[in-house]
Amino acid sequence: LSPVTPNPLKSAENSANDQLDIKETSPQTPTTEVVQSNQFGEKTPINQPILVTEPLSLELELQHLFAETRGSQKHTRQQLKARLTKKIISKSRRHKALFYLGFGLLAAGVVGAGLWGVFSTSYFWTLKTWESDLQALQTNQTQTVIPKPNQFKPLEWQLKIYEPILKDEFLNEAKTLIALIRDTRSFLQQSGELQQNSGRLIGGVLAGQSEDLAEQILKITTQLQLQTTTIADFLAESKQLDQKSLSQSARQQLAEQTQRLTQEAKKIAATTKVLKILPKVLGVESKQNLIVIVQDQRELRPTGGFIQAVGQLHFSRGLLTESIFQSAYELDKVRASKIQPPDEIKRFLGENLWFLRDSNWSVDLPTSAKQIRFFVQESTNQPVDGVAALTFEGVRRLIQASGPLDLPELNEQVTERNFYDRLEFHAETQSLTISNQSVDYLSLILTKLVTKISQLNPQDQAKIIEALYDLAESQPLQLTATDVEVRRAWTELGWGGEVLQPPCPSELATTNCVIDRLYQVDANVGINKVNPFIEKKVTDHIEVGETKISHQRNITYRNQAKLDSWPQGEYRAYLKFLLDKTAEFQSLLINGQPAATDQLLQYQEQENQVIGVVIQVPRQKSVTVELKYQLSHQYQAPFAYFFFNQKQAGTAEVQDILLSYQPTLKPRLITPDADLSSQLLNFHFQRETQSFVGAAFEASAK
Template sequence: MTSPASRLTQNTDFDFPVACLDAQDFSIVPPFREFLETHGCVVVSNRQSAIAASYQIIIGSYEYVKTIFEKNGKLVDHPFVLLYDSDKTKADDLVASHSVKVAIIQAKQYSPREAERIFAYFFVGSEMVQSFTSETDAPLDALARTAQGEADIYRKNFSSSGERIDHLIQEVYGEDERARAVETSKKTKKRYTTLRKIMHNLFAFRIPWNFLITLFIVVLAPLVWYGIMVGAATLGISSSESLIRRGAIADTNRPIALASVSLTQAELTLGLYKTPLTLVGQQGIIRGQERLLSLLRDVLTSETSAIYLVSESKLVGGALFSLRSDPEEHLAVELERLKNHIAVTMGTVGLAQAELGVLLSEAPFPFGLGSVRKVALEVRDRFTSLHKSLGQLTNLLTLYPVISGFDQSKTYLVIFQNSMELRPTGGFIGSVATATARDGRIGTLEIQDVYALDGQLKGHVDPPGPIAQLLGQEHWYLRDSNWDPDFRKSSERAAWFYEKESGVKPDGVIAISTPFLIDLLRVTGPVELPDINDRITADNFFGKSIFYTRADFFPGSTQKKDFLGILATAILEKITTMNGIDPTALFRAMTDALERGDILLSFSDRGAQSLVERYGWAGALPTRTLCDEENDTACFPEQIVAIEANMSVNKANYFVTRSESIDTTISPTGEVTTDVTILYQNSSPNDHPASGGGTYKTYLRFLLPQDAATEGITLNGRPIPVRSDKQRTTRTAQAPLPYAEVYTTDEGSVVGIAFVVESGDSQLLAFSFRRGKPFRLSEKGDGVYEMNIFRQPGLLGTTLTARVHYPEQWIASPETQSNAAASLVANPGEVRYNTALTKTTALRVHFITSP
């Protein structure tokens, strides 16, 4: 007979034990499932597991058991069969034919205690067949009976703690002792009188010191034990969390077991104090500790769920990228199961988050301690971040079946945008790749150099004016196709160019910008690139990128494979193995990039496109605001959208930083004016191509609402000349810099500004505009001003200060998105907000008139 300990080591792919449970009648399953899960098993019911099982349990009639064996076979060496009301002959037949252990049971619902008796027989019983159809059946040996009794005392549903203690006394001393204990518990007044006498004798030194020491140990020993067990549980949970973050899932068994056992011991010990503390009116102490243990139990459950989730994700990820040639089930089913498990994990994380919030609010011991409270706040933030990442991952799994070629093969264009040469949707398109999706699997990326593709374009396409005048190009190509800041339009243009140049019509476009690759390198660690015999890390990425993408590196530009494309392929290969990779950090890197716009998605399928637009991954410019949801309050939305394009044919954006200041003034009459100033600093060492940097020539666009009127544009305090429409549309040599141009589109007004920032120099750009629509408070005397500040995909190195000035007779109540690096200050007549512009953000100010 295999012992329980040895059973746990049978699964080499996933060390956490998996129990496959097939039942003819699912209504009797709960106590058996509860026993398995309480003892650390992941239970898979009435279906096959993608992970090798450690236990196989079948519950049903003789015919049902035979059917399960014919359908699924034996998953382990010695399955356990719970056979309905059957004679021993049929049980012996199952033992002989399938080498199983059989418990003959009734087709009824069993209590948790009865389920434990049956499993005790499975683990330690010597007979191969045992009947459990009456109370006198199934004798247990002393060891199993003791373990069963302890677990039963803990799990039994008592109406009060006194009832649990009565039960414990009865189990240990018998019915007479229990009756005496009950009788004694009714004499509360007499006990307090006795206690006073004891204290009197104590202070009169009438009690022997050895008795006092013994009493001290009896009272405090359980308390010390409780503290040790809580500490051990916390240690196990912390160790397991660290291992999960490192991707060492196989090593989590011991800390998970330590935490589980320690929590059980702590819960039992706390029960000993519950009645005495309740009698003296200290229920709050018990309630606080119960919540602490409940929190630890919820966190442990979350970790157990996360372990299973990571293992399933690794299997599914391998299948998605064709690393698993013979999947056990159809990928669509696996993806749906993974999505459902994420929902369960989100639920357990949300429960732990709520428990922690209550503890922080009520501050029982030890949450009143400053150091513990600080750690608890950090844990709460991690819960929030994890919950958000899991939500985004659920969205990805919702999208994936729509785009992964289950109905027909699909081809997607992947464009790699180098953000060190900034362009409107993230960066210059140095290389592209195609990826084919079929039956849920993604094929190998086929990288192509964009210059080689552009050389295949037949015919002429007029480029946008700034490309023609600032780059001196008379044709428009795929490499410059992302000129429109709305990725939905730029992706359509990129797909059109790619079809004309390659003859292949893509079913969608995926844009990946440099900041996302850096985040992935922080997660994966160093990546080897055998094609160029180099090793890339997050720290040396920028330097290596500049070196490998400079103009004179590859002989014959039409034959080169772009550095970013090679790197992206290598990172993808490393991620699919998940060895030594922190899965939570990987998910967070992906979801953060989607939120920032460093991953953008566009699909020809209407259903898929509708999903990415709903999730905010389509790269659409902001149109709707929270003001659209206001009903009874005056709300004034302001959009600050600035889009840059590097027109200097270098990687100067690596050396350029920006300090942006936005000042909005609301006059007593409701007039709204906004001043935007941006300080550019270019730390490029020189203009030599080998440096990667040099003079930064840029074309900056401000996108304004229809009612906005430009009031002034200056560079270092000097007005910038504004060109006429005729000059703007002329396809001749570039005009002297700086210059500005103002024109209108269907979406609103556009102010374009072309200027340069020399190496080692700085420039201060100032721009102001006035809104035609006034800001009016409601009849109730309240209103909301909302400033939405757009962060361009791929943009790095920008600090932001936003100020809102308002009449002093108003009272302001500001709020903004959570950001640890941000500060929000409200003074009379002014609200100030400082932050690093890492994503699109919003500042909302609620106004009321002072009484």
């Protein structure tokens, strides 16, 4: 038998396996866990623990070691790849989300900007539309075709969408703009309708074809109430509009229209008051006879001018039934009684009898109207229920409103431009012969004027109403009546021609308010028509002292007449100053010298102290008149000073008022606006109506 030769390698392997088995089952055998770090710094154990055994053969140990290392690295690479893939997917998702979000925001921004651009365009287009409406309002184009309302509908539609979502001042601006457009167009529309109805009323009255007067008055009154509301809304909304968005011309137009509509509201209030008394004036219940005295302001007299003609307007049941115009000289001829004139007429006019043409000697129209009624009633045997005093300038402006007057009898046309020239041309002829009848030229013009007005269309007849209102406001037209209610209405409107005694305004009223009244009245006693050539400059110096208020008035007359012959020549005038009866008269100087005693008058008349003097101003010369008086008062702050300067009808002048006060006082309220310097207030007026100044004072902090 051959002996079995053991394989040394196999024996070694078996021996090793036996040893491994022994080691694995031996609980006391310590083990060491081998870990390795990957590129992320994470530590991972190797799958198989390394047994701490006896040293193996180098080859086996190397094989085992390399096998374990490759497995571990492969596993690590797989984990790393998985983690990288997961990160890439996560980043890709975030980038995609950010992309879509950015794209969405960009799209929303583009859409929003586009919508806002459309809104802004609509706003400014609507703004231009409103500026066009303002232009129509400024030029009083009430009959202009009003643009269709859909011109601002796009803006209004967008507002309905955006207002619930957005709260922005620009949206409020747009809303205010639309409201202003509505108000502007409503006013234009209402004015057009009002003109039509007012024109139909006056046209029907003058033509004797009036509809139901009460119904017409009610309709007009309702329209006036609507217009008052529209004006109030416009004025309130215009204050809310940011004017920076308006063009320079639009801002100017808005300021002008705001002022105009404020005056329009005053006119509406006056018209409403007139409508209440109109049935009485037009003789709805009983016949009424209105006398119109036509005064030539070129020969100035107390109520506005020398009485050149007289008109009789007879009304019955709301209609003009008859109109007659005659020369004042003609009526004086048929009057039988002989009346002694006032001493001033005797003294300065040299008349021994009182005539209708001089019956307006009292500056207070109701007082003069009593004498006028007496003379007219005696000459015509007709009752007189009211008196209207109308100057030549008033007639000229009515011709301007109605249009040229054709006089085919004389082959003439009278316009507002040649009115005075034609009057002067015919002045030396007391009467004209037309169709074998003697006719006064001025009476012919007035008759033609009434006929022309009655034949106008309603829109142009409404212009006559506007002209009459303006004349009453600026005094070429004044009114009084025998009926108490009617006379009170004229007085409240400021059209009554009375000597006024106003109270201290509520803005200035304090327990200590000093009222200073001054009414200067000029009467041309030179029997010429030189007043248009007289320039008059008035300056009042007022000083508020501790116990006295000193008032000095300086008047400069400059006669610019070029001829010594009639109707020009020297200006000889009787000046009257009406002061409060408590005033203390000090002096009256002419060219720096005291007035001659025989030329100076001083007397009391009702609640007034009257100072009178005669002056003479040669052609191309100047004369200065200085009046001084004082008012007593208790110097106790706070207190107010109020100066009321009543204006004579038929006059216009430039006036400056300089009001100085003590350093211990400080004005807290000044009306109207004035230039303020050291203890001095400077007011300037181009007087066409009544004027007043006032200041409320308090103790100075100094």
